[in-house]
Amino acid sequence: MSTSYDVKFFEIYRNKSSKTPSYVVRWQVAKKRSSKTYRTKALAESFLSDLRQAAKRGEPFEIESGLPLSMLKAKSARTVFDFVRAYVEMKWPHAAAKTRDSMTDALSTVLPALTKDRPGRPDADTLRAALRKFALLPEDKRPNPTPEISKAIRWLEAASLDLADLNETKTIRLALDAIALRLDGKAASANTIRRKRAVLHAVLEYAVELEELPANPLHRIKWKPPKTTETVDPRVVVNPRQARELLTAVTYVGKRGRGRRLMALFACMYYAALRPAEAVALRQQDCHLPATGWGRILVDVSRPEVTTRWTDTGDAHEARGLKHRGRDDVRPVPIPPVLVKILRQHIDEYGVGPDGRLFRSERGGVVASTAYTEVWQEARKLALTPAQVASPLARRPYDLRHAAVSLWLNAGVPAPEVAERAGHSVDVLLRVYAKCIDGQQEIANRRIDDALVA
Template structure:
């Protein structure tokens, strides 16, 4: 490598004669003119600033490329962690659900600002997370224009990111694990959050193995114990049938519109064990609702809520395939007469949305999770005792689903059939959902007494 200290920095030329405006940084090395194009002036300024810092530090420049020796050393070690992680997210974008995209990005908001060298002029952590969230981790066509401060933060992160190869080192991986173990405010993160973020890091490194960057996943060699996450349902959250009926009867008393429109939706969660996002996309064409007897729901789609940034449509709700199921795969749930009647009454009073959805706002939209929560909390205050309201009993609408599955199991319905209706594997069902109902303790104790007296 031929090097020199003869470096003269120029300025930035703004070219407007191209399809995309371009900012060209110019400099000379050993008398030879050099240039590099950038999409923003901020990135061009940041690049020249790096060259200036290298020259002031007395660093040699490579004559062939015109770049500081340190820059070439970093480039020769392969992509940076930032470059690889960004490519990983964008490559998975089209095949991922909105919530998966958000989970990937949320993990990288912790990892990318942590896996950097100690470079000067480091932006504040919230500035780095912002530019990642709104720009670097979404497809190029959806990116907004950046402010000067955001451009500087992005440029700093691109330059300071450690090489991907550095993740072979145990101390670098421990830095990553430390980063995902705390919240953005510096407090210990919840066990489920830590486990999700570690899963993203592990999958990213598996992809690096596939790309021949590593012979094996370096994370597997780190002796680190993930925090224990709660994976079973707390029986204290599960209502019995009488409590469920009281809660459902209280829902229409909340507000003029939301409560009455949401009673049957909550009924679907309890009587058919639907997930809230499955009930949100339930359509009249999915239902068989006879005047008497049992009916049938054939689920086709779900309507989960996500941040607009991560959805395909740019809306908070969009229809997609059922969770853990292939596209166009369905799930059949026989429904009891009480739910059949509830749905028939709802449709008679409110009709359906233009696309056939049974549950919608007055304007045809989808109720948000916060709207569900508000109505539910008000219904709890109307239906439960003060002590129960203060407890975890049916604290969330989702707890109705847990109550439904627990009821079916305790009623003696075979586990494979319960799993089929609930949309789970038998293993997950028995590990997570097989819990007793509130108020069933005396019945169980009585059975034990009867056995002891034999």
């Protein structure tokens, strides 16, 4: 097999000679031209994007077929199991750690369902462990398998359905039934089902791209996932007095003064509406903290926490760009004097890390979610009544961000400005926080009253 790194791509063009619209992807490897035709522009753009990503990560392309080696592996796969492993290998290099985690979680649910009835089937926990901890990892990240894991992998390889079986509706329904259930057999949440179905859809779309399937079989099935709840529950939102009391309580809890060290972190979530992953990544050079008046934070990085298995560095926190934004985007957030004062006091008392990070663990590392969550739960018990502690009120640190955005909207700050500060689009902002905006019913009632007496 002859390969080359000399790859050139051309613009997609519409094939006007065909009776039905189609789009042609063109590229060349070592000066040998290749092309593929797709019935929609979206499919053509997706295929071209996969080719470009393979070239960007330094993958060799076979000259004869024009395909990168990862695609050749998927093309040569005859079983669902082998195809999915090739898909994960193709996606892995450019996927965020959280995406890798979510992707393998979904596929570990689907693959055991897409198997033949063969003797010696391992139990569900063993199959899941074999997939999550070994088979669905790139070869260079796989640990040495235990005898039990090796046996499960051999069973999956032998029992996996043929790739062509995915054309059958009954096969796809097996996958959909699997993602609708939790590991304990109970119904999965609507958000979980939607997330896992999206991964299944992407795998099937990739099979269509490579012409292993004529069309995505999911589109033929009349199966409606349960409706998801996107709106924030207004019961989690604290008022300003409750927020102040919670922040004060934080300073009194935690071993070795941990709560006092973390108070400013929680303050950033409430007064600046930072996501927890954005707050733990905040650096001194990102902050403008004047002696008086309003300051400003420039948010440009997030450190979401994930199992080290899914990161390239082996660290539990992966430095990423802002959520739903480009890698180099920056979000300016004006901050009120009260937060300016808190941050200045925090820096005076605890200093900053070598990289300028404001918030560090006792050993100087990135603050773990378990650490700040434990402190938060202790602070709730101290600041709230027993009835409030048992309620959803500020149950998670993330709810401080919800409280901040709700406060801004109810204070009359225009939605576009709130969306910019919070890192949302306006339509998502209004949809998510629709139930947290107070006073709208009273205004509507007054207008109806006025109309009735007119």
